[in-house]
Amino acid sequence: xxxxxxxxxxxxxxxxxxxxxxxxxxxxxxxxxxxxxxxxxxxxxxxxxxxxxxxxxxxxxxxxxxxxxxxxxxxxxxxxxxxxxxxxxxxxxxxxxxxxxxxxxxxxxxxxxxxxxxxxxxxxxxxxxxxxxxxxxxxxxxxxxxxxxxxxxxxxxxxxxxxxxxxxxxxxxxxxxxxxxxxxxxxxxxxxxxxxxxxxxxxxxxxxxxxxxxxxxxxxxxxxxxxxxxxxxxxxxxxxxxxxxxxxxxxxxxxxxxxxxxxxxxxxxxxxxxxxxxxxxxxxxxxxxxxxxxxxxxxxxxxxxxxxxxxxxxxxxxxxxxxxxxxxxxxxxxxxxxxxxxxxxxx
Amino acid sequence: xxxxxxxxxxxxxxxxxxxxxxxxxxxxxxxxxxxxxxxxxxxxxxxxxxxxxxxxxxxxxxxxxxxxxxxxxxxxxxxxxxxxxxxxxxxxxxxxxxxxxxxxxxxxxxxxxxxxxxxxxxxxxxxxxxxxxxxxxxxxxxxxxxxxxxxxxxxxxxxxxxxxxxxxxxxxxxxxxxxxxxxxxxxxxxxxxxxxxxxxxxxxxxxxxxxxxxxxxxxxxxxxxxxxxxxxxxxxxxxxxxxxxxxxxxxxxxxxxxxxxxxxxxxxxxxxxxxxxxxxxxxxxxxxxxxxxxxxxxxxxxxxxxxxxxxxxxxxxxxxxxxxxxxxxxxxxxxxxxxxxxxxxxxxxxxxxxxxxxxxxxxxxxxxxxxxxxxxxxxxx
Numbered sequence: 001x002x003x004x005x006x007x008x009x010x011x012x013x014x015x016x017x018x019x020x021x022x023x024x025x026x027x028x029x030x031x032x033x034x035x036x037x038x039x040x041x042x043x044x045x046x047x048x049x050x051x052x053x054x055x056x057x058x059x060x061x062x063x064x065x066x067x068x069x070x071x072x073x074x075x076x077x078x079x080x081x082x083x084x085x086x087x088x089x090x091x092x093x094x095x096x097x098x099x100x101x102x103x104x105x106x107x108x109x110x111x112x113x114x115x116x117x118x119x120x121x122x123x124x125x126x127x128x129x130x131x132x133x134x135x136x137x138x139x140x141x142x143x144x145x146x147x148x149x150x151x152x153x154x155x156x157x158x159x160x161x162x163x164x165x166x167x168x169x170x171x172x173x174x175x176x177x178x179x180x181x182x183x184x185x186x187x188x189x190x191x192x193x194x195x196x197x198x199x200x201x202x203x204x205x206x207x208x209x210x211x212x213x214x215x216x217x218x219x220x221x222x223x224x225x226x227x228x229x230x231x232x233x234x235x236x237x238x239x240x241x242x243x244x245x246x247x248x249x250x251x252x253x254x255x256x257x258x259x260x261x262x263x264x265x266x267x268x269x270x271x272x273x274x275x276x277x278x279x280x281x282x283x284x285x286x287x288x289x290x291x292x293x294x295x296x297x298x299x300x301x302x303x304x305x306x307x308x309x310x311x312x313x314x315x316x317x318x319x320x321x322x323x324x325x326x327x328x329x330x331x332x333x334x335x336x337x338x339x340x341x342x343x344x345x346x347x
Numbered sequence: 348x349x350x351x352x353x354x355x356x357x358x359x360x361x362x363x364x365x366x367x368x369x370x371x372x373x374x375x376x377x378x379x380x381x382x383x384x385x386x387x388x389x390x391x392x393x394x395x396x397x398x399x400x401x402x403x404x405x406x407x408x409x410x411x412x413x414x415x416x417x418x419x420x421x422x423x424x425x426x427x428x429x430x431x432x433x434x435x436x437x438x439x440x441x442x443x444x445x446x447x448x449x450x451x452x453x454x455x456x457x458x459x460x461x462x463x464x465x466x467x468x469x470x471x472x473x474x475x476x477x478x479x480x481x482x483x484x485x486x487x488x489x490x491x492x493x494x495x496x497x498x499x500x501x502x503x504x505x506x507x508x509x510x511x512x513x514x515x516x517x518x519x520x521x522x523x524x525x526x527x528x529x530x531x532x533x534x535x536x537x538x539x540x541x542x543x544x545x546x547x548x549x550x551x552x553x554x555x556x557x558x559x560x561x562x563x564x565x566x567x568x569x570x571x572x573x574x575x576x577x578x579x580x581x582x583x584x585x586x587x588x589x590x591x592x593x594x595x596x597x598x599x600x601x602x603x604x605x606x607x608x609x610x611x612x613x614x615x616x617x618x619x620x621x622x623x624x625x626x627x628x629x630x631x632x633x634x635x636x637x638x639x640x641x642x643x644x645x646x647x648x649x650x651x652x653x654x655x656x657x658x659x660x661x662x663x664x665x666x667x668x669x670x671x672x673x674x675x676x677x678x679x680x681x682x683x684x685x686x687x688x689x690x691x692x693x694x695x696x697x698x699x700x701x702x703x704x705x706x707x708x709x710x711x712x713x714x715x716x717x718x719x720x721x722x723x724x725x726x727x728x
Binding site: 081082087103 | 471609646
């Protein structure tokens with residue numbers, strides 16, 4: 001029994017909702033709601049739980065669901081794994097019954113619904129994909145050292161002395177010292193090195209494939225359309241944290257020559273490991289940002305972006321922690337890109 | 348030093364046997380809370396856990412699991428990383444407390460170890476259920492015990508061959524009896540313990556840390572209710588949880604940041620006052636200690652109050668004048684507070700008219716609220 005309950009946990013998201021229904025009451029007792037009226041309050045509570053669930057989704061998916069809200073609500077039971085009525089209360093003055101429910105939604109079923117409604121049925125989506133080829137390019141770098149500077153405190157003391165001679169010949173002297181200064185803090189000096197984006201590509205590819213997104217690998221664009229190989233511009237990115245306009249234009253032009261319509265590119269920075277005070281393990285932060293472009297026309301149009309977002313990974317050593325962070329980052333990034341692509345009708 | 352009593356506080360409400368349920372992943376021994384607080388929260392257990400390269404406690408627990416074939420066949424013991432999408436169970440240490448009480452002229456050293464049978468899903472970092480249990484061990488000593496003696500007492504709680512006194516055996520007993528419900532469920536949680544200014548002033552005047560006493564009270568209350576009702580309860584983590592996340596660190600160094608569900612029913616406890624009175628008679632002194640509190644249970648979404656009653660407990664101690672026995676007020680207050688919490692837990696499960704008459708501010712008028720609470724607890728099973 002336990003495993004049956006647990007088997008869907010990865011896709012299971014529990015959310016509460018409250019439903020309020022104004023009742024008329026039964027034939028013999030108008031002071032309390034009928035079973036039918038209570039059931040209506042429960043149904044409203046489930047709808048509100050759904051709204052609370054949707055509110056926690058990323059904007060792209062919210063947008064996808066908003067476009068098909070009626071269809072989603074009409075098929076709400078498809079997304080509900082199970083639910084429990086927690087409690088109810090009736091107010092005899094306002095003749096209302098309020099019900100609070102906890103509803104477990106099937107996240108994966110919602111994903112599939114978003115994909116199918118925004119893209120369309122299988123045949124339709126396949127046809128669309130032919131003129132909406134998609135590829136992505138991510139560049140990764142990792143911090144190899146970080147130098148943190150102590151605050152530099154400059155203290156200035158200015159002394160002034162004044163002497164006055166009194167009528168009786170005595171001399172009175174006063175001294176005044178003015179103290180001030182400033183504190184200068186210098187930002188950390190971080191040095192980076194190129195790192196492989198293979199882990200990221202694999203994790204992203206996993207999510208894209210399981211979401212039904214057909215994509216073309218950048219290496220194939222390089223091989224078939226003379227795109228600039230990643231190795232040629234990696235150092236450019238490591239130093240400047242962005243591609244030069246010329247490199248970017250060359251990459252996009254080559255992709256366009258390969259009939260690519262949608263092109264996502266982004267960067268991923270892996271920071272130096274620190275000790276996590278909560279777990280005592282090594283902790284690595286990864287920062288990700290990405291842009292999604294429609295490159296069909298001569299001037300590319302940006303149709304979506306992600307981040308910059310930070311992800312933290314934990315592990316017994318820097319390598320494991322970094323991989324965990326990268327994995328979480330890639331999957332979340334891919335999920336968001338899928339939603340943005342779905343919103344454009346791409347599968 | 349003479350060993351006087353070991354009290355295993357074992358729940359009585361749940362008797363369901365282990366069925367041929369699908370396997371659970373054994374996650375082993377874990378400390379609840381932030382790693383950086385481990386030495387402060389569990390100073391003695393943290394020391395003990397470092398034995399055998401940090402595997403000592405987990406090895407004992409693992410051996411005890413292996414000694415129970417039915418349970419061992421249900422638990423996957425390969426310390427999996429938990430990525431599999433089935434439930435995991437852990438021994439989650441919640442509280443270690445050593446206190447000394449001077450009672451009737453004797454120094455009592457009381458060790459309390461509290462843990463949870465923590466069932467969770469690692470793939471989604473979500474709580475499935477948590478069942479608290481405690482073992483209290485008491486000894487009488489002539490002098491204040493040193494750190495080596497205290498460590499020996501705490502170690503005994505984990506290692507003793509007497510199963511009724513061993514926290515690991517109690518944990519396994521509990522694991523064998525629980526049955527995790529399928530699907531969405533209702534969650535109860537101790538959401539707050541507070542003190543009125545006058546109660547807090549007495550705590551401080553006794554040289555005690557009010558925050559620590561509140562945390563202890565939350566732990567006692569959580570265990571008392573869960574044990575009496577045989578119900579799961581969301582870990583209170585008063586002072587430890589950040590938002591709805593709770594950290595756990597396992598023997599193999601892996602960690603878990605568990606998302607705790609919003610409580611459907613919140614239980615709060617306010618300590619209103621500690622009062623005492625000394626009466627002198629011809630042959631003896633009589634010391635009366637009373638702890639007053641308010642217990643509240645409510646459904647937060649509907650703002651529905653199920654229980655809100657003033658309760659109190661009283662301890663009366665008689666000291667023959669010839670004995671020349673001195674009492675430490677705080678020790679008596681704390682003992683009375685624990686007794687009150689234990690009784691409140693029982694009343695929330697099964698109300699007793701005689702107890703209400705003597706311990707509820709509104710006496711029998713409080714009965715309907717406690718009866719409603721009893722009904723609610725049944726729904727949480």
